[in-house]
Amino acid sequence: MTAGVGVVGAGAWGTALAQMLASDGREVLLWAREAELVDEINSARTNSLFLPSARLAPSIRATTELAEMAALPVLLMVTPAQFLANVLAGIRREGGDVVLCSKGIEAGTGRLMADVASAAAPGAEIAVLSGPTFAHEVAAGLPTAVTLACAGGETQWQRLSPAIARPTFRPYYSDDVTGAEIGGAVKNVLAIACGVVEGLGLGQNARAALISRGFAEMQRFGLALGARAETLSGLSGLGDLVLTCSSTSSRNFSLGKALGEGMRASDALGAKNSVAEGAFTAPVLAEIAQNRGISMPIVEAVVTLLEGGAPAREVVAGLLSRPLKAEAVLV
Numbered sequence: 001m002t003a004g005v006g007v008v009g010a011g012a013w014g015t016a017l018a019q020m021l022a023s024d025g026r027e028v029l030l031w032a033r034e035a036e037l038v039d040e041i042n043s044a045r046t047n048s049l050f051l052p053s054a055r056l057a058p059s060i061r062a063t064t065e066l067a068e069m070a071a072l073p074v075l076l077m078v079t080p081a082q083f084l085a086n087v088l089a090g091i092r093r094e095g096g097d098v099v100l101c102s103k104g105i106e107a108g109t110g111r112l113m114a115d116v117a118s119a120a121a122p123g124a125e126i127a128v129l130s131g132p133t134f135a136h137e138v139a140a141g142l143p144t145a146v147t148l149a150c151a152g153g154e155t156q157w158q159r160l161s162p163a164i165a166r167p168t169f170r171p172y173y174s175d176d177v178t179g180a181e182i183g184g185a186v187k188n189v190l191a192i193a194c195g196v197v198e199g200l201g202l203g204q205n206a207r208a209a210l211i212s213r214g215f216a217e218m219q220r221f222g223l224a225l226g227a228r229a230e231t232l233s234g235l236s237g238l239g240d241l242v243l244t245c246s247s248t249s250s251r252n253f254s255l256g257k258a259l260g261e262g263m264r265a266s267d268a269l270g271a272k273n274s275v276a277e278g279a280f281t282a283p284v285l286a287e288i289a290q291n292r293g294i295s296m297p298i299v300e301a302v303v304t305l306l307e308g309g310a311p312a313r314e315v316v317a318g319l320l321s322r323p324l325k326a327e328a329v330l331v
């Protein structure tokens with residue numbers, strides 16, 4: 001089989017992307033870390049661990065061999081953010097397109113995914129695919145739109161968009177890679193906060209307030225790091241924030257809900273084999289914001305909760321008792 005597109009990471013999102021890409025019979029190579037999962041995908045056409053709802057297309061082939069991914073013209077990187085550097089470096093890719101689909105910031109270094117990828121695959125042309133995309137809906141062929149931000153501008157877009165677009169999967173062009181990555185990374189942290197509001201039973205008004213004030217934090221952070229305002233208010237920013245803050249289909253929202261209901265962060269995180277990226281992103285995001293003098297009180301509140309620094313009700317009371325101020329985004 002000669003696949004044109006490789007998907008690296010067979011969690012829920014990598015598997016759903018592979019399924020979407022294979023929906024018209026095109027061949028897709030899917031890398032998974034575990035041999036048992038590769039066997040299951042290739043023989044039973046299921047991924048019972050991460051995407052149990054899907055019957056996988058026959059033109060998906062799974063492999064544990066990273067080397068098989070090296071020569072494919074288009075690679076979608078879909079490991080959790082903290083593993084991107086190691087996995088991509090292991091592919092030893094020398095050129096071609098690398099499309100980043102993980103949402104997070106690297107702990108320890110504070111690098112966004114594009115910086116991680118440029119260091120791990122120096123010759124590759126980077127793009128970011130991000131937006132409101134619950135994996136199970138994409139796998140089911142439900143209509144979905146994303147931002148496809150291309151570092152290589154329109155030339156890269158002309159090459160990539162036909163490889164990625166499908167009748168129910170619609171990428172929109174951008175060249176704002178930083179904006180697309182920041183929206184996806186920050187919204188995960190804000191979704192934890194919205195889950196807390198749900199877990200505490202604080203109501204719909206409070207959730208809408210948190211989404212709006214969280215979006216102000218996303219804008220302050222994004223603009224300070226060079227993102228464009230229209231990207232932050234688009235699919236990969238506001239669009240994904242609204243989705244993830246509204247549903248227990250979100251792992252980040254569910255984590256927050258458990259915290260709001262009184263569960264300890266270590267217990268809530270330990271109970272899952274799926275990733276809640278916001279838990280890894282929150283501390284490093286808060287640190288970058290503090291170092292740059294960017295006010296992000298909701299993100300700081302999430303860090304306090306994750307560290308077990310105070311009960312959820314106390315953390316929310318702290319947010320509500322902040323001094324009254326102007327609503328304007330940059331203040």
Ligand SMILES: NC(=O)C1=CN([C@@H]2O[C@H](COP(=O)(O)OP(=O)(O)OC[C@H]3O[C@@H](n4cnc5c(N)ncnc54)[C@H](OP(=O)(O)O)[C@@H]3O)[C@@H](O)[C@H]2O)C=CC1
Pocket residue numbers: 009010011012013014015032033034037050078079080081083087101102103104133134135136273274275276277
């Ligand atoms: N799920 C969704 O709806 C969406 C997710 N995303 C993003 O996609 C990324 C992946 O999430 P998702 O697919 O949901 O993940 P899942 O929670 O479904 O699965 C976790 C994945 O992490 C892998 N993993 C664990 N340890 C390692 C390691 N050391 N090296 C490499 N991989 C490892 C697991 O592989 P193994 O079985 O080998 O442990 C598994 O594939 C995240 O950044 C997420 O924010 C983006 C959009 C939508």
Ligand SMILES: O=C(CO)COP(=O)(O)O
Pocket residue numbers: 103131132133134135188191240243244249250251252253275276277
């Ligand atoms: O990124 C997502 C939807 O766009 C998935 O959100 P969760 O990782 O919180 O499940």
